[in-house]
Amino acid sequence: MIRMLLLSLLLVAMPAWAADTLDAKALASLPNAAHPSANLVTSGRLQAKDIAMVAKAGVRHVIDLMVDSETPDFDEAIAVRDAGMQYHNLPISGADDLTRDNAARFDRLINAAGAEATLVHCSSGNRVGALAALRAAWIQGQPVEEALAEGRRWGLKALEPAVRERLSASAAAQKSTPTPVGTMVFPRVKGAGGVYALPAGVDMPAVDAVHRLLIDAATAETTANGTNRHLETAARAVNLYALAKVPPASVKVAIVVHGKATPLVLSDARYRQQFGKPNPDAALIGQLHRAGVEIFVCGQALSHQGHAVADVRDDVRVALSAMTRLVDLQAAGYGLIP
Numbered sequence: 001m002i003r004m005l006l007l008s009l010l011l012v013a014m015p016a017w018a019a020d021t022l023d024a025k026a027l028a029s030l031p032n033a034a035h036p037s038a039n040l041v042t043s044g045r046l047q048a049k050d051i052a053m054v055a056k057a058g059v060r061h062v063i064d065l066m067v068d069s070e071t072p073d074f075d076e077a078i079a080v081r082d083a084g085m086q087y088h089n090l091p092i093s094g095a096d097d098l099t100r101d102n103a104a105r106f107d108r109l110i111n112a113a114g115a116e117a118t119l120v121h122c123s124s125g126n127r128v129g130a131l132a133a134l135r136a137a138w139i140q141g142q143p144v145e146e147a148l149a150e151g152r153r154w155g156l157k158a159l160e161p162a163v164r165e166r167l168s169a170s171a172a173a174q175k176s177t178p179t180p181v182g183t184m185v186f187p188r189v190k191g192a193g194g195v196y197a198l199p200a201g202v203d204m205p206a207v208d209a210v211h212r213l214l215i216d217a218a219t220a221e222t223t224a225n226g227t228n229r230h231l232e233t234a235a236r237a238v239n240l241y242a243l244a245k246v247p248p249a250s251v252k253v254a255i256v257v258h259g260k261a262t263p264l265v266l267s268d269a270r271y272r273q274q275f276g277k278p279n280p281d282a283a284l285i286g287q288l289h290r291a292g293v294e295i296f297v298c299g300q301a302l303s304h305q306g307h308a309v310a311d312v313r314d315d316v317r318v319a320l321s322a323m324t325r326l327v328d329l330q331a332a333g334y335g336l337i338p
Helices: 002-013 048-056 076-082 100-113 126-139 144-154 160-175 229-243 259-265 268-275 282-290 299-304 322-331
Strands: 034-037 040-043 061-064 086-089 118-121 211-217 251-257 294-298 317-319 335-337
Touching (some): 034 144, 040 126, 048 076, 061 076, 076 086, 100 126, 126 144, 126 160, 211 322, 229 282, 251 322, 259 268, 259 294, 259 299, 282 294, 299 317
Parallel strands (some): 061 086, 061 118, 211 251, 211 335
Antiparallel strands (some): 034 040
């Protein structure tokens, strides 16, 4: 009975974000609040009085698109961190800052937050929606009208003409992009890491040598098809050497996973439990494993992020740390590919 009482008290005392859920209704009073996805809310300017409410609603990450001069009397970064949340700032002053680089930075911030509850805001929500539209088009490949509709869901209003102008210009530029010479092929890893065959006479890897490649996978950056960029790089390496007729046994590719990339090696059951959806990298990891690629995950990163060794896929090996594995592989003659 006493044990049950203590457990009940512990559950009551736990912060709202412990369950990784977002109480969007509790944030409806924020200016121009919108709820574009399950664990994401967008809004206008935050006041000091809002911070406790935001934390209580389960928010883990606050992404602020305002410049410091907009809030001279309020240090949002300190207030957010003091409330136990993570603070990220991507200052967007207006239309001039609606660039591809900033859209890519915005995408990285959203991806880094993953399934954890996140609040994104500017002064009105307009800049949030603008970057969301640019991200939808430039990063995720959506057509102009669909990207603009996505931006409106996130808060796009007055900046829509500027966003439309940029997206229309980039769409026109894509139409004039040269057509690739030849057909992309996938000699060993199907559907990932495509390569182009070249005519005889070009320099090729030696077929009678052993080639060792090491990929340091520390980020959660994704490709257009939603898989991790580092896995795509490994697939391309395998396909390139296959194209060059190098025997599979002479191609040694190793991937060391750590940092933000760590969740990609979780078992299907653990990934679904953690993020509520299938692991988007599962199929590609399976293909890479069958192609002879060795995949290691940092045991320190696993523990730090709350995962056990038993949570890792069977086709991935757990190393003591990424640091030691990277050093050992390079000492064994593996060339590091960023």
